[in-house]
Amino acid sequence: MTTKIKTRFAPSPTGHLHIGGARTAIYCWAFAKANDGEFLLRIEDTDQKRSSDQATTGFFNDLKWLNILWDEGPEFEGTGGGDKGPYYQSQRLDIYKEQLQRLFDAGMAYYAFETAEELGEERKKARAEKRAYRYNRASLELSPETVQRYLDEGKPHVIRFKVPDGGPLTVTDCVVGDVTVERSEVDDFVIFKGDGFPTYHFAVIVDDALMNVTHIIRGQEHLNNTFKHILLQEALGFERPIFAHISLIFNPDGSKMSKRDKDKALRKYVRDNNIESPPETCISSDAWANWQSSKDNQLDTDDATKLALALGIELPEINVDDFKQAGYMPEVLLNYLCLLGWSPGNDVEQFDADFLVETFSLERIVKSPAKFDRAKLLAFNLDALQKLSSEEFEARLLAWCQEYAPEFSELDKFSLFASANHERSKTFKDATITSSFLIEDDEAVTWPESKPVKKALLKGEVSGLSRMPAIITAFKELEVWNAETIDGCLHALADEIADGNLGKVAQPVRIAVAGGPVSPPIGDTLVLLGKESTITRLKRCENYFSKYYEL
RNA sequence: GGUCCCAUCGUCUAGUCAGGUCAGGACACCAGGUUUUCAUCCUGGGAACAGGGGUUCGAAUCCCCUUGGGAUCACCA
Known part of the structure; x- marks a missing residue:
C-alpha cells in the first residue's frame, strides 16, 4: 500500500496572509486534493516576539474565505483537527x-x-x-x-x-x-x-x-x-x-512582492513630501517616532491604514484581505493566483476550484518568477461578476456592503441598486463608487468644473443648463415615479427641446443629481434617488451654475 | 562578494522533457463599430524565442559561454 499523500502549509503568523503565501497554500491544497491526499495546516509561531493570536485568526479567515480548508490542523469553525497535534509549534x-x-x-x-x-x-x-x-x-x-x-x-x-x-x-x-x-x-x-x-x-x-x-x-x-x-x-x-x-511573485516593477511594500510606500510618501509629524488624530506620536527611528520598525497594519487614509494615498494591495476589501471575489483571486506560475495548458485560463483539483500537477509549475498583474486580475473579476445571476450578484454585493460599506447595505432599494450596477462593476467596490452620490445629502452634492461637466451643462447653442427649467417642470408633473415613466418623460423632453437627442437632456440630469458624469442608467438613478431628491438636486445645480449664465 | 536558481510578446503563459506547421492564447495597448454617461460588448491590428558559439539536413526546444534578473548567506520563518 502506498502512503497517503500529505501536504502542509505552515505560515508564521506575523501580519496577514499575503498573495505569495496564499498561492503556496492553494498549490499545496490543490496537489493534495488532486491526489486524494490530505492538506495540513500548521502554525509556526516559534518567534514569540512576532507571532500573535490575532494574526493567526486572520490567517484562518483568509484561508477560509478562499475556501482552502485544511483536513488537519488547528480547529477553526468546523475545519481542522487531527491526532498529530498540537498544530501550534509553540505548544x-x-x-x-x-x-x-x-x-x-x-x-x-x-x-x-x-x-x-x-x-x-x-x-x-x-x-x-x-x-x-x-x-x-x-x-x-x-x-x-x-x-x-x-x-x-x-x-x-x-x-x-x-x-x-x-x-x-x-x-x-x-x-x-x-x-x-x-x-x-x-x-x-x-x-x-x-x-x-x-x-x-x-x-x-x-x-x-x-x-x-x-x-x-x-x-x-x-x-x-x-x-x-x-x-x-x-x-x-x-x-x-x-x-x-x-518561484516568487514580483511587483510589476520587478521588486519582490512583500508584506513590507505598504510600509515602503508610506515611507516614500512621507520622505518625498518632507512630512515630519503625523497628521492630527491619526496615529500616536510614539508610534510615529518609533516608526521613523528605523526602517526596520514597521507600522502595524491598523496604523498604516489610518496613516494612508489621513495622507490620502492608496496602499498597494498585497494581502488576501486587501483584495477582499477591494471587492474581488475569492474564486477569482484563487483562479488568478494559480495562473501565476502554473497553467493547465490548452489555452484554458478561467476555471474553478473543481477544475483545478482535477487537473493540477507539479509538472506544470513554471520555474521562472511571475509579476503580479492587477489589470488581468481585474478583467477576470469582471468576467466572473458578469456571469453571476442577478440574484447571486445582489446577495454577494449585499454581504460585501454589510462588511465594508454599511451605508449601502441599508439602502431601501438595495435590490435596484444592485441590478443597476451589475453590468458596470468590475468589483463590488465599484458599485459603491459609481453610486456614491446615493448616500450623499442633497445639500452636500458639489460639481467639479471638469470638462465633461462643462460640456454637458454649459456648451452648445442651447446649453444643458438652459434646458433645466423645462426638465424640472416635467418631473414635477410626473405622477408615477419609476424607470419607465422617467424614461418616457425624458424621451418626450428630448423630442421637444433637443431635437430628439436623449443625451442632451439625460446627461445634464445625470450630472445634476450625481455630481459627475457617471452613474447607472438614468431611469434607475432617479428612482434610486427618489423624486424629491432629484428635484432638489436639479434646482441646486441650476442655481450653482447660473453664475456662468451671467458671464 | 560566495553559493544556488531563472530567462518566449509590455505582463501571465502554451510550445522545451520525446528537435521538423507563418511561435498559439489571455490581459494590456492601438484603430474602428455598438451604446443616453460610465463600464460592457463586437471586429481588426501591432507585439516575443536576451546575445554569441556549437551539435544537427533542421534548434525556441539539446550542450557551452556571455549578459541580465532573482534567492540566500540570522538566536525570522
Whole structure:
C-alpha cells in the first residue's frame, strides 16, 4: 500500500496572509486534493516576539474565505483537527526537546556561547574578505567541563547542529530539478535559540516527519535551506519528503512582492513630501517616532491604514484581505493566483476550484518568477461578476456592503441598486463608487468644473443648463415615479427641446443629481434617488451654475 | 562578494522533457463599430524565442559561454 499523500502549509503568523503565501497554500491544497491526499495546516509561531493570536485568526479567515480548508490542523469553525497535534509549534516544545536529545546522544548537537555581537563581527569580516560567512565551530573546541561550567553559570547560549563530514549534497526538486551544493557551504546552524525555542529549521523537519508530511511545496527562498533540512532529516533518521520549490511573485516593477511594500510606500510618501509629524488624530506620536527611528520598525497594519487614509494615498494591495476589501471575489483571486506560475495548458485560463483539483500537477509549475498583474486580475473579476445571476450578484454585493460599506447595505432599494450596477462593476467596490452620490445629502452634492461637466451643462447653442427649467417642470408633473415613466418623460423632453437627442437632456440630469458624469442608467438613478431628491438636486445645480449664465 | 536558481510578446503563459506547421492564447495597448454617461460588448491590428558559439539536413526546444534578473548567506520563518 502506498502512503497517503500529505501536504502542509505552515505560515508564521506575523501580519496577514499575503498573495505569495496564499498561492503556496492553494498549490499545496490543490496537489493534495488532486491526489486524494490530505492538506495540513500548521502554525509556526516559534518567534514569540512576532507571532500573535490575532494574526493567526486572520490567517484562518483568509484561508477560509478562499475556501482552502485544511483536513488537519488547528480547529477553526468546523475545519481542522487531527491526532498529530498540537498544530501550534509553540505548544510542541517537549517534542522538540525529545528530538534534540537524540541529536545530543548521537554527538550531532552542541552548545555555543558566542554573543550575537561577536557573530556579527565575524560576518562583517567574512563579507569584507568577499567570502561567505561560516560559523567557525569555536564552541565545539570547548572542553565538556567548560561547557558545563558555562551552563551552570547560566551563560546565554544556543544549540548548533554539527554538520557531518561527507561529499556534495544533491536534492531532486519536482519543479527545479537536481540541485547540488558542496557540504562545506552548510555551516553548523543554530537549532535551538537563546530563548529555548527551536529555530525554524529544526521545528519544521521534526513536525513534517512526525505529522507524516510527504510533499513539501514552498517558496523558492527556501531552496538553499533544503540542504540544512535533509542533513537534519538524515541525522534524526527521518524519511526525506519530496520537495517542490515554487518561484516568487514580483511587483510589476520587478521588486519582490512583500508584506513590507505598504510600509515602503508610506515611507516614500512621507520622505518625498518632507512630512515630519503625523497628521492630527491619526496615529500616536510614539508610534510615529518609533516608526521613523528605523526602517526596520514597521507600522502595524491598523496604523498604516489610518496613516494612508489621513495622507490620502492608496496602499498597494498585497494581502488576501486587501483584495477582499477591494471587492474581488475569492474564486477569482484563487483562479488568478494559480495562473501565476502554473497553467493547465490548452489555452484554458478561467476555471474553478473543481477544475483545478482535477487537473493540477507539479509538472506544470513554471520555474521562472511571475509579476503580479492587477489589470488581468481585474478583467477576470469582471468576467466572473458578469456571469453571476442577478440574484447571486445582489446577495454577494449585499454581504460585501454589510462588511465594508454599511451605508449601502441599508439602502431601501438595495435590490435596484444592485441590478443597476451589475453590468458596470468590475468589483463590488465599484458599485459603491459609481453610486456614491446615493448616500450623499442633497445639500452636500458639489460639481467639479471638469470638462465633461462643462460640456454637458454649459456648451452648445442651447446649453444643458438652459434646458433645466423645462426638465424640472416635467418631473414635477410626473405622477408615477419609476424607470419607465422617467424614461418616457425624458424621451418626450428630448423630442421637444433637443431635437430628439436623449443625451442632451439625460446627461445634464445625470450630472445634476450625481455630481459627475457617471452613474447607472438614468431611469434607475432617479428612482434610486427618489423624486424629491432629484428635484432638489436639479434646482441646486441650476442655481450653482447660473453664475456662468451671467458671464 | 560566495553559493544556488531563472530567462518566449509590455505582463501571465502554451510550445522545451520525446528537435521538423507563418511561435498559439489571455490581459494590456492601438484603430474602428455598438451604446443616453460610465463600464460592457463586437471586429481588426501591432507585439516575443536576451546575445554569441556549437551539435544537427533542421534548434525556441539539446550542450557551452556571455549578459541580465532573482534567492540566500540570522538566536525570522
